[in-house]
């Protein structure tokens with residue numbers, strides 16, 4: 001029986017390994033983590049992450065060929081294939097702070113693998129890492145090993161949160177990079193055999209290590225660039241009377257461009273787009289390519305601009321002040337169908353409104369009050385360092401209340417900001433909301449999900465992204 005161990009039981013490690021266990025009953029999969037609370041949650045009825053379809057998959061295999069454990073060393077030493085899916089956050093201090101990837105967690109995982117291994121292993125980079133990381137990892141493994149052969153593969157993950165299970169069941173592609181040697185080819189084949197249990201072989205792409213590592217950064221940069229492109233257009237639409245939905249529809253009908261990922265929004269969020277682009281920018285700078293670095297930097301600048309623009313619009317349209325006014329925030333997660341708030345645009349928007357002394361009442365169907373308080377008081381880039389390793393205890397932000405219901409959150413509010421595209425926000429009884437709000441009642445739709453015309457008929461003043469008033 002092949003044994004797989006995955007270090008890191010997070011948004012990637014958990015779902016990916018659960019799907020491998022489901023699709024490969026003859027493989028034993030152990031997911032390990034240093035966070036005891038996370039592992040306890042994986043072993044409980046209340047999984048640590050909300051992801052549609054995940055509960056089902058976990059329930060089918062947990063205790064059979066899928067195990068969650070804190071006994072990291074034991075499972076690593078027994079495994080044939082070790083996936084590493086730990087955090088690779090942006091460095092907060094020192095060389096490259098604010099840009100470079102912090103490989104502390106990766107390096108400590110690699111050192112531990114070297115220490116505890118007693119047999120040959122394939123070590124798989126599942127985390128998103130800077131191009132050339134495999135070279136450093138190889139050095140760590142080679143220098144610590146006792147005649148053990150380690151083959152490093154890069155197998156970046158392309159799943160998106162909220163659709164992780166769907167993406168894993170039916171991936172556009174699986175990418176495996178390895179050394180161009182007979183041993184490298186053998187390792188690639190071994191990992192290919194795992195995925196071939198359910199992924200058509202023509203969708204499993206094999207490349208050299210550096211192409212695989214860089215393709216992941218490139219894919220995220222391209223995706224984020226589309227959003228910044230359409231968001232940049234949204235600003236021009238607002239200035240000219242064009243409608244960004246019509247523009248992106250017309251543009252996306254060109255089969256060379258395609259219709260996906262062209263929704264204008266308050267800005268992209270999530271744990272990876274910004275971090276990976278910053279990392280890409282840093283790599284370009286280190287390789288003496290400032291023009292390339294600046295090109296990609298602009299994607300982030302436009303995203304920051306979009307969030308600031310949103311806040312400015314709220315304040316400006318509410319007579320240039322929101323001081324003391326209650327603003328309801330509907331949605332805090334970075335997208336629908338997830339409870340994840342890492343780098344959510346809601347953090348910057350809320351901070352901007354708080355800076356203008358607004359009182360916020362926030363509702364999100366999947367995000368807890370504690371999480372929101374933590375996010376609003378945490379320093380930039382601290383969020384992606386494992387909670388148990390964070391130094392400071394965040395203090396709670398006054399002027400913010402968390403409300404467990406959209407109607408209660410909007411009661412007596414002067415304005416409503418929709419920041420996540422949860423389906424339930426489309427179906428709210430907006431007449432009821434309007435009746436209970438201060439007048440004039442404003443709606444700022446950061447996701448273009450409500451029917452602005454209908455809301456205007458009710459009496460709301462509605463601002464959508466990139467649409468005429």
Ligand code: NAD
Pocket residue numbers: 007008009010011012013032033034035038072085086087088105106108109126127128129157158159160161271272386
């Ligand atoms: P996460 O924070 O949810 O999970 C990482 C886990 O690793 C944490 O539970 C942490 O406790 C654990 N960990 C850290 N150091 C460890 C160590 N030395 N030993 C054991 N466990 C350790 O992160 P994530 O969202 O799963 O992302 C992991 C990687 O995958 C990142 O590089 C990210 O860029 C990449 N990625 C994420 C997504 C996504 O949608 N979240 C998608 C594709 C790729």
Ligand code: UGA
Pocket residue numbers: 128157158159160161162220223227260261262263264265266267268269270271272273334335336
């Ligand atoms: C993204 C990529 O889609 C995945 O392929 C990748 O594996 C992952 O990053 C990663 O490396 O972490 P994710 O961040 O989970 O996945 O979610 P997306 O669906 O990409 O959305 C990212 C952000 O962009 C969200 O805030 C979303 O609301 C926003 N977005 C997306 C838009 O504003 N407009 C769009 O048209 C699409």
